[in-house]
Amino acid sequence: MNKFYVYMLVGFRNNRYISYVGYTKNLSKRLNLHNDSRGAKFTRGTKWKMVYKEMHNSKSKALKAEHKLKKNYVLRKKIKIKYLNG
Numbered sequence: 001m002n003k004f005y006v007y008m009l010v011g012f013r014n015n016r017y018i019s020y021v022g023y024t025k026n027l028s029k030r031l032n033l034h035n036d037s038r039g040a041k042f043t044r045g046t047k048w049k050m051v052y053k054e055m056h057n058s059k060s061k062a063l064k065a066e067h068k069l070k071k072n073y074v075l076r077k078k079i080k081i082k083y084l085n086g
Helices: 027-035 059-071 073-085
Strands: 004-013 016-024 048-056
Touching: 004 027, 004 059, 004 073, 016 027, 016 059, 016 073, 027 048, 048 059, 048 073, 059 073
Parallel strands: none
Antiparallel strands: 004 016, 004 048
16 A cells, blocks of 8 residues: 655745645655755755655545645644744
């Protein structure tokens, strides 16, 4: 059975904290790619911390959850604040 993960990263750029949401099959490899500037173009040049993850049993469920989290700025802000106050 395949496992797919939806994750949220937080980084510091231009004097503010920003977030990035994605999905992957391998969390540690994906985080390393982002931090080595070999991930998504948006993430290049920033050091990232993984602050949220959730597992799904299918790619389609993970993609739906990723889309939902990407568009839910209120939830993203709550996750970011919880991490920063951590």
